[in-house]
Amino acid sequence: MAEPTADSEGSEAAPRASPAADGNGSASDDLFELRRLLMGPEHERVLDLQDRFDDPVRLASDVGRVLPESLILRGQDPAVSRALAPAVEEALQASVRANPQTLADALFPVMGPAIRKYLTEALAGMLEGLNRALEHSFSPASLGWRWEAMRTGKPFAEIVLLHTVLYRVEQVFLIHRQTGLLLQHVTAEDIAEQVDADMVSGMLTAIRDFVQDSFGKPGSGDSVEELRVGERVVWVEQSPHAILAAVIRGAPPKDLRISLQTTLEGIHARFGSELEEFQGDTAPLAPIREYLEPCLLSQYREKNQGISPTLAGVLVLIALLLGWWGFSSLREGRRWADYLHRLEAEPGVVVISQGTRWGTHSVIGLRDPLSRDPLEILSETDLNPDKVVSRWEPYQALLPRFIVLRARALLQPPPEVTLSFSNGVLYARGPVDAAWLAEAGRLAKLLPGVILFQRGEALESSLDRLRPEIENCKLRFPSNEIQLQPGQEEIWQRLVTHLREVAAAAAAAGRPVRVEVRGHADSSGTSEGNLKLSLDRATLVRELLLADGVAGLELEAQGLGSQRAAADRSSAAERLVTFRIVLPSTKEPAPQSKAKEPR
Amino acid sequence: MIQKKICMIGASAVGKTSLVARYIRNDFSEKYHSSMGVKVDKKPLKVGDQEVELMLWDIYGDDEFQKLRTSYLRGSAGYLLVVDGTRRSTLDKAMELKGTMEQAVGVVPFVLVLNKADLTEAWDLPADLETRMQAEGWLVLRSSAKTGAGVEDAFAGLASRMLR
Numbered sequence: 001m002a003e004p005t006a007d008s009e010g011s012e013a014a015p016r017a018s019p020a021a022d023g024n025g026s027a028s029d030d031l032f033e034l035r036r037l038l039m040g041p042e043h044e045r046v047l048d049l050q051d052r053f054d055d056p057v058r059l060a061s062d063v064g065r066v067l068p069e070s071l072i073l074r075g076q077d078p079a080v081s082r083a084l085a086p087a088v089e090e091a092l093q094a095s096v097r098a099n100p101q102t103l104a105d106a107l108f109p110v111m112g113p114a115i116r117k118y119l120t121e122a123l124a125g126m127l128e129g130l131n132r133a134l135e136h137s138f139s140p141a142s143l144g145w146r147w148e149a150m151r152t153g154k155p156f157a158e159i160v161l162l163h164t165v166l167y168r169v170e171q172v173f174l175i176h177r178q179t180g181l182l183l184q185h186v187t188a189e190d191i192a193e194q195v196d197a198d199m200v201s202g203m204l205t206a207i208r209d210f211v212q213d214s215f216g217k218p219g220s221g222d223s224v225e226e227l228r229v230g231e232r233v234v235w236v237e238q239s240p241h242a243i244l245a246a247v248i249r250g251a252p253p254k255d256l257r258i259s260l261q262t263t264l265e266g267i268h269a270r271f272g273s274e275l276e277e278f279q280g281d282t283a284p285l286a287p288i289r290e291y292l293e294p295c296l297l298s299q300y301r302e303k304n305q306g307i308s309p310t311l312a313g314v315l316v317l318i319a320l321l322l323g324w325w326g327f328s329s330l331r332e333g334r335r336w337a338d339y340l341h342r343l344e345a346e347p348g349v350v351v352i353s354q355g356t357r358w359g360t361h362s363v364i365g366l367r368d369p370l371s372r373d374p375l376e377i378l379s380e381t382d383l384n385p386d387k388v389v390s391r392w393e394p395y396q397a398l399l400p401r402f403i404v405l406r407a408r409a410l411l412q413p414p415p416e417v418t419l420s421f422s423n424g425v426l427y428a429r430g431p432v433d434a435a436w437l438a439e440a441g442r443l444a445k446l447l448p449g450v451i452l453f454q455r456g457e458a459l460e461s462s463l464d465r466l467r468p469e470i471e472n473c474k475l476r477f478p479s480n481e482i483q484l485q486p487g488q489e490e491i492w493q494r495l496v497t498h499l500r501e502v503a504a505a506a507a508a509a510g511r512p513v514r515v516e517v518r519g520h521a522d523s524s525g526t527s528e529g530n531l532k533l534s535l536d537r538a539t540l541v542r543e544l545l546l547a548d549g550v551a552g553l554e555l556e557a558q559g560l561g562s563q564r565a566a567a568d569r570s571s572a573a574e575r576l577v578t579f580r581i582v583l584p585s586t587k588e589p590a591p592q593s594k595a596k597e598p599r
Numbered sequence: 600m601i602q603k604k605i606c607m608i609g610a611s612a613v614g615k616t617s618l619v620a621r622y623i624r625n626d627f628s629e630k631y632h633s634s635m636g637v638k639v640d641k642k643p644l645k646v647g648d649q650e651v652e653l654m655l656w657d658i659y660g661d662d663e664f665q666k667l668r669t670s671y672l673r674g675s676a677g678y679l680l681v682v683d684g685t686r687r688s689t690l691d692k693a694m695e696l697k698g699t700m701e702q703a704v705g706v707v708p709f710v711l712v713l714n715k716a717d718l719t720e721a722w723d724l725p726a727d728l729e730t731r732m733q734a735e736g737w738l739v740l741r742s743s744a745k746t747g748a749g750v751e752d753a754f755a756g757l758a759s760r761m762l763r
Contacts, residue, residue, distance in 0.1 A: 177674075178673055178674035179604040179676070180639070180654065180674060181654060181674075196641065198641050202604075202639030202654050202656065205639075206639055206656070209670040209671055210637070279601075280604075281600075282600065282602060
């Protein structure tokens with residue numbers, strides 16, 4: 001208790017003295033002095049601290065120093081995020097109002113991925129929706145469900161849900177624990193049945209109390225956690241002031257309980273005091289709805305990855321239909337090609353153009369009226385005549401057969417007269433009178449393709465008939481001999497007869513016909529020897545023919561040796577004499593080209 | 600909208616359930632009563648400008664078959680104490696239950712309802728009962744679940760006391 005320094009310091013500290021001490025100035029000063037002496041440095045510190053709190057600048061800098069650390073410490077607490085949320089939201093709004101570009105630039109790098117993710121999910125959802133719609137509208141299971149819905153009188157959507165849903169939170173009640181009053185209630189979309197949530201809330205509380213009283217250990221805090229009824233289960237979570245009851249269809253996973261608990265904790269953290277002081281006014285608790293809505297979770301049965309069996313079935317059906325369509329159009333195409341082929345092979349029918357469109361075939365062409373009716377040919381194919389459109393322009397074909405038919409119609413020959421046509425010449429054979437012959441000679445030239453009208457058999461047509469007979473004739477010789485092999489009398493006789501007919505026809509036509517008598521030898525012996533042998537054989541046959549009265553033909557013996565053997569490779573077959581007929585006046589006497597003509 | 604939980608208490612067969620049935624349309628089956636000892640009903644009403652929704656917990660009368668479950672009383676903002684005017688013993692029971700109630704939830708507004716007012720010839724309560732109780736500040740009303748007389752007043756009276 002030293003007093004010597006009291007005077008000097010007293011006046012300086014005076015302004016801070018309590019105004020209550022006004023009445024007695026010296027006493028107050030003394031008291032202050034005493035305080036200063038007693039707790040000098042501490043007093044200074046207190047004043048400093050007070051200054052710290054009173055000066056906004058200092059306070060701000062002090063708080064600012066510890067703010068990051070305290071945020072880190074309380075970072076896990078949802079209350080911090082909730083407290084900051086409004087300020088951050090307003091800050092963002094203010095920023096956007098001031099200059100939207102700043103925020104847009106900042107968000108730019110995350111927007112692309114976010115949009116992509118959203119689109120991917122939306123598409124996946126759409127695909128799943130499509131899959132499910134298909135499944136629900138076509139699958140055998142869905143037909144069964146429809147039947148079940150009809151039978152039980154339940155809506156189809158409910159039956160579908162029943163079979164496809166793993167679990168679905170249909171309703172969530174938040175109930176005041178003390179009073180059993182309903183605080184908030186949310187319902188999933190398309191839940192048809194409406195309950196009186198207030199009554200349910202009250203009765204649920206009563207049931208909880210009843211069960212707890214009846215079976216719980218007194219004072220243990222045991223409570224009802226689950227009620228099960230039919231396909232639904234009611235999960236109950238409780239906190240000191242509230243009860244969360246979720247009505248769930250199906251079999252919910254354990255995680256769901258954790259998320260219900262988390263929700264209830266979140267509600268408590270934010271509305272704890274409101275719940276505690278609840279007097280029946282639910283208005284301040286309206287925002288709780290936002291906490292409950294995320295609890296309306298659901299999970300559907302996992303579909304097999306990829307295409308559903310129904311979709312696969314539909315695809316297979318489409319493939320089968322396509323296959324059938326392909327097969328039948330291929331078959332149809334082949335039938336059409338076959339018909340066209342037949343038309344082209346038909347004399348007097350010329351196809352100019354053809355095509356197929358939408359299953360209908362069309363053909364345009366020329367047709368000689370004397371030819372076969374294309375419709376008759378069509379009827380012989382498997383094509384549907386209704387699917388074939390034809391346009392045939394008439395024309396006159398210059399084929400010998402048609403020329404002869406036309407000539408017969410025009411010239412009206414007597415019944416015993418036969419007409420034939422070859423190389424522009426129309427021949428009439430048989431007993432005819434001179435008047436008809438003169439008239440016919442005049443009229444015949446009007447026929448297209450006819451250059452000349454002659455009486456007599458056409459040499460060519462005779463040759464056409466006889467040439468194969470003669471040229472197929474083979475006279476056989478024993479090995480190394482110039483002597484006909486015995487037993488060929490019949491062949492010989494036919495040969496002689498045919499050659500005589502050729503000679504007669506040639507004489508009638510007044511034209512020369514050459515017959516090459518061709519000798520052959522086998523490959524044994526020298527080629528010179530064989531050449532001579534073959535020529536000798538040909539000469540022998542020529543002599544024999546002349547001896548048998550084959551006259552009026554140029555018979556020419558040729559020795560071909562062994563070089564040009566017949567098709568038959570056996571050595572016996574090579575010892576032959578064969579024949580070839582040549583009509584010198586015709587330009588192309590080759591038998592191959594002649595084969596087509598005489599129809 | 601204000602919600603309030605109220606209880607109907609009283610000895611058995613005093614007419615609690617009949618009063619509730621008179622007052623509101625019943626949705627829940629009567630069987631809750633015998634099995635669980637309670638039935639919850641709802642009644643919206645207006646007190647002045649204030650809309651109130653009463654959640655009525657009709658609690659099974661305390662008798663030899665079933666004890667009153669005090670857990671049902673928890674959170675009540677008020678109660679109707681129902682007495683059968685023709686049976687004096689029910690008045691004693693009501694006083695006992697009032698004590699139980701005060702133990703469970705504390706002192707909350709209540710209305711003493713003297714039911715079966717239509718049976719005046721069989722009335723068995725002290726003549727000065729009502730004046731004596733009213734002098735203590737109680738709200739005492741006569742009612743008849745049979746005729747409906749006084750039923751609305753009883754609930755409205757309780758509601759306005761609770762909101763006071």
